[in-house]
Amino acid sequence: MNVRADIPAPDLRLPSAVLDVMMPMHVSVDAQGRIRHAGPTIAKMLGGDPVGGDRAAGVSVVGQPLLDVFDLRRPAGIADFAGLMAQAGLRLSLAPRTAAHLPLRGVILPLPDRGGAILDLSLGLSFARAVADFSLTLPDFSPCDQIIELLYLHEANSSTARLSRHLSERLQAAHASAQHQARTDALTGLSNRRAMDDELEHLLTVRRDDFTLLHLDLDLFKTVNDTYGHAAGDAVLVEVGHILDQEMRRNDFPARVGGDEFLIVLRPRLETEVAGAIATRLIKRIEQPIRFENHICKISASIGIVSTKHYSKRPSIEQMMADVDAALYQAKNGGRGRFAIFDGGDRRVTTLPGDMGQKPET
Amino acid sequence: MHGMINRALQGFLTETYGPDVWAEVRTLADFRFEDFESMLQYDDDLTMACFKAATEVMHQSPTAVLEDLGTFLITHPPLDPLRRLLRFGGASFTEFVLSLDELADRGRMAMPDIEMPEITVTQEDTASFRLRARWKLPGIGPILLGSLRAMADDYGALAILSLDGVEDGAECLRIVVHDTHHAEGRNFVLAEASR
Structure with missing residues (x-):
């Protein structure tokens, strides 16, 4: 700021009452740097600790040296009042010693005829805290502020x-x-085809661990539908959904991907025998008669099984699906209620439920 | 019309008359959504349809419903932020009334795309004021009547407010302030209560 002491305009002599309204945060000091008067708002802030602390109400700052009341932060290294006056007209940063957490902005200017100086202050960026800490309200500020x-x-x-x-x-x-x-099949509450596609994509391209994939197709489902109606068919699908849900481990992922078709990811990958045992258990549970109204519905399931372990390099989704479909086709061909395992190359092993110990056919 | 305004209308109907009335209004106005969303813009026709349906459902005159809406905007506790923002207008009710000239700018400062009424305040003598308000939709007069009465109570002022006709498309109000400190007003400190 450019301070000109030689302005030829007549000097104003402003009474404190005027300054108190226009600059309610001003402090006037005498030639020795002792406080002569403080505007009402800054007086409120200096009069005691912030709300909540020990209020030393009525403590007057009049007569105290300015630099005892305020801690001058910037510019740094000012030792005394004379040093402060050398900064006349420049931006100051200072905090009341009673409220060190509230840095204020200020500017100090000398008054003519060795009449001391006037320091004007504003809240700066600490305004929200200051207003809260001292319960300041509209009349505490100039209408122009x-x-x-x-x-x-x-x-x-x-x-x-x-x-x-x-x-x-x-x-x-x-x-x-x-x-x-x-991503959910509305009837069974299992995931749907879209969710399964995403899951397989994620497992095959992002993750590197092995998993086992089951393709399960219901047997005699069409008979139930044709004999007892679609409501019975739906009840059967819901029951199969329950069974799959109950049999799965935390990382397993079952989905209904077509009318009576389900895909199941078993993760981590299972040994061939264990995968076969799980397929057997699923088939046995699905073969339990399902009651719908007055009818007993009997179905079974065929399952194709494939594992990523059986590929020399990471297979594509299409490759895996083609292989698990082939295994399912083979299980279907062998009669209902069977599973077949694709284990790489051309060799496909079919095993009847309950015949786990038998030598596999080729 | 700004979603904030529609949302306030919905809030008023739900809180004052109950969710069943709101459901009926929605059906009557043929809305295909559950709630107005505060931060979105809606076609003005929707606002009018909603308001028209409300007066039909409630069998009340539009003026009475609009005045109640105005009162609701100031007195409903969850809308306290709005009351507080208005209290920034002045330290006394008289100062507040005079600040209504700036209401539109003040509103836009908070939310640049909100449609605020443009208000002109004329002071007729020390205690009497005449307000002329223009808005996108008809009905700002009764809304202001309700909300300014509530603001007078908020300041603890005794004031008589009345509708004063329509002039060149502006809806007019007359305000006579009898006593600025008639009763204990509601507390207002500048600092926002911590949430």
Whole structure:
């Protein structure tokens, strides 16, 4: 700031009462740097500890040296009042010693005829804290002071930010629920084809660990549908969904991928015998008669099995699906209620449920 | 119309008359969504359809419903942020009334795309004021009547407010302030209560 002491305009002599309204945070000091008068708002802030602390109400700062009341932060290295006056007209950063956490902004200017000086202060960026700590209110500021607009904006901002955050949270929840719906088979509650495709894609391209894939197709399902109607067919599918859900481990992933077709990822990969035992258990449970209204529905299942372990390099989804389909086809061909394991190359092993110990056919 | 305004209308209907009325209004106005969203924009026709349906469902005059809406905006506790933002307008009710000239700018400062009423305040003598308000939709007069009455209570002022006709498309209000400190007003400190 450019301070000109030679302005030819007539000097104003402002009574304190005028300054108290126009600059309620000013401090006037005598030629020795002792406080002569403090504006009402800064007096409120210097008069005691912030709200909540021990209020030393009524402690007057009048008569005290300015630099005992304020801690001058910037510029640094000012030792005394004369040093401070050398900074006349420049921006100061200082904090009341009673409220060290509230840095204020200030400017000091000498008064004519060795009449001391006047220091004007403002809240700077600590305004929100200062206003809270000292319960400041509208009349504590000059009507011209834009601190009120700052406070208003600060508050309006946090209100609208809250609304935006709520909107984002709701949209996120709606998005998650739509995504869940798009990936779920409505009838059985299992994942659907889309979810399974994504899971296989992820397992084959991102993860490197081995897993076992089962392709399960219901036998006699069409008979149930034709004999007892679609409602009975649906009841059967729901029951199969329950069974798959119950039999799975934490990382396993069952999905209904077609009318009466299910794909199941077993992870981590199972040894051939264990995969066969699980297939047998699934078939046995699915063969348990299912009651629908007054009817007893009897179905079975055929299962094709493949494992990533049986490939020399990571297979494509298409390759794995083709192989597990071939295994399923072979199980179907061998009669209902069987599983077949594809174990690489041309060799396919078919085993009847309960015949685990037998030598595999080729 | 800004979602904030529609959302306030919905909040008013739900809180005052219950969720069943809101459901009926939605059906009558043929809305295909559950709730207005505060941070989105809606076609003005939707706002009007919603309001029209509300007066039909409630069998009340539009003026009475609008005035109640105005009161609701100031007195409903969850809308306290709005009341607080208005209190920044002045330290006394008189100062606040005079600050209504700046209401539109003040609103846009908080939310740049919100449609605020443009208000012109004329001071007729020390205690009487005449307000002329223009808005995108008809009905700002009764809304202001309800909300300014509530603000007078908030300041603890005794004031008589009345509708004062329509002039060149502006809806007018008359305010006579009898006593600025008639009763204990509601507390207002600049600092926002911590949440």
